[in-house]
Amino acid sequence: MKDSHHQHCCGKESYNISGSSCCNGSITLGLSQLVSDCCGSVAYNPLNEICCDGSLHTRSSTRTKCCGKDMYLTTTHLCCGGNKTFPLKENHSCCGSETYNMTTHCCCINTTLKIMPKNDTCCPKPTDSKCQQAPSTYTQTDKDTSKGQSMCGTKSYNHREEMCCSGNLYKVSALTKCCGKAVYTLSDDNVLCCNGILYHNVPEQSECVGGVIYIPENTTCQMSVRPRLGEHCCGGQTFNPSMHICCNGHSHNKMHGNFCCGSDVYDHHNQSLRCCSGHLYYLTHSSRKAECCGKLLLQHNNQTCCSSSTNTVIYDTKPNHSCCGHYYYNTSLWSCCAERLKPTPKPNSPPAQYRLKLLADLVPEMCNKSVFFGKVESVALENDQRHVVLKVWQVGVKLEMFIKNPWLHVSLDHCSSPATDNGMTYFWEENNGEYKLLSHPVDLTSDIYMFYSVCYQKKG
Known part of the structure; x- marks a missing residue:
């Protein structure tokens, strides 16, 4: 197996954030740092657990918070002074580490907090400035657009x-x-921005073409080698595209494959190779059924892969847990609808039936099925159904199905189906008039090319 994952340091050890977490120099295996928090030197899943002053507890509710080292329910109790809990009563609030009735008393702020009768001179009067009662919290998501704040x-x-x-x-x-x-x-001399990298001391008239700096008078590849007229650049070298393929700046002979996996080249039909998000694995016979989970390979039955359009995370499988996008949640605490977590568990609601994958992980198994590329033009919600209008771009086996009308109306179960975004193109499957969303958003050039190349090669 080829291990080309990017490693991070945790104390004197290295670890991969896709499957492990680092807390105070200690590594916790089996929980990705992408979704974990630290409780001392131990990583935990904040969806299902809570850390109170260094003590780790299993959540009894999504409305659980910390009061010192103990948990309490915000719906039934108050936490005063940071470490004392009181039963929640109407019109009661905290004054330091005690509670008081706001209709009869006030909390005086002198040198210390003190509960006093409401007619005491230290209690605020109704005519006092409202500015004193204004909320003082401000979050990073707040914006004052009228003042141009971002x-x-x-x-x-x-x-x-x-x-x-x-x-x-x-x-x-x-x-x-x-x-x-x-x-x-724009007035700077000898400066060129190419693929987000700023180059200095570049000769005038230089151009950025395909992420490569070209100098017209001598046509160099990133100013390191000088190719013959008509040759292409691959990193700092030249290559002949009829005989070679360029993968992230590395040239390979096409005899070894026609598809890139990161900086490597591979043959998609070789069952001993598996490309997972740019990382190439060499499989043994026993691991050939292993699935990709982002950059990692899911090989064990005691692991679960949860994915969204932004992250893919491996978790240790637990009873009564399910995926909601890339989060792994306790179904007694949360519910999930269209990849959105809600703090309202619904025991009878079905969890998501499947997870979306990258298109590269779906072929060549999908080559002989009724599949197509559909762009989401509009979405409407009616009861528990999500109605989607698709514009069909390309289709798989049953091309004749969509020739007469490129517009397709699809109905999905809203909560158990992954979310869809307007304007994005997805890979779909049709089976006896039922439609299923299969992939994360696809690229209309490289993904469609890859799909047809692999499927036509498979037919040949």
Whole structure:
């Protein structure tokens, strides 16, 4: 097996954040750092557990919070002073570590917090400034658009005065442009932005073509080698596209395959090879049925893969748990509808029936089925059904089904089906008039090319 995953450091050890977490120098296996929090030196899933002052507890409800080292329910109790709980009563609130009736008393703020009768001189009067009662919390998601305030990473800024380049702030100017995290002006000499990288001391008239810097007078590949007229660049070398294939700047002979997997080339029909999101695995006979889970290979029955359009995470399988997008939740605490978690468990609601995959993980098994590419044009919700209008771009086996009318109306069970976004194209399956969403959003050029190339080669 080829292990080309990017490793991170945890103390003096290395680990992969897709399947492990690092907390205070200790590695927790079987839980991805993408979805975990730390409780001391132990990683935990905050959906189903809660850490209270270094003590880890299993959640009894989604409305559970911490009061010191103990849990309490916000629907039944108050936490005062950070460590004392009281039964929740109407019109009662906290004053330091005690509770009081707000209709008869007030909480005086002098040198210390003190509960006093409401007619005491220290209690605020109805005529007092409302500014004292204004909420003082502000989150990073708040925006004052009238004043031009926005967020750049964790910093707020006025977009009329500053510009945000991948988390870095710069003074705004009509001639100023972002190039990744860097900034440059259109009047700068010998500067070229190519694929988010800012190059300096570049000869004039240089151009960025396909992520490669070309100098017209001598046609160099990233200024390292000089090819013959008509040759193409692959990284810092040249290659002949009729005989070779370029994978992330690495040239390979096409005899070894016609598809890239990261920087490697492979034959999609070779059952001993499996490409998982740019990582190539060499399979043994016993592991050939293993599925991809993002960049990792899911080989064990005690593991579950949960995926969304943004993340793919492996979890240790647990009873009464299910996937909601890339989250793994306790069905007694949460419910899931169209990949959205809700803190309202519904015992009788069916969990998601399947997870979406990358198109590369679906072929060649889908080559002989009634499949097609459909772009979501509009969506409407009626009761528990999601009605989707699709524009059919390309189809698999039953081409004649859609020639007369490229518009297709599909109905899905809203909660148990993955979410769909307007304007995005997905891979679909048709079976006796029933339609099933199969893939994450696809690329209309590379994915469709890959699908037809593999399927036509399979037929041949």
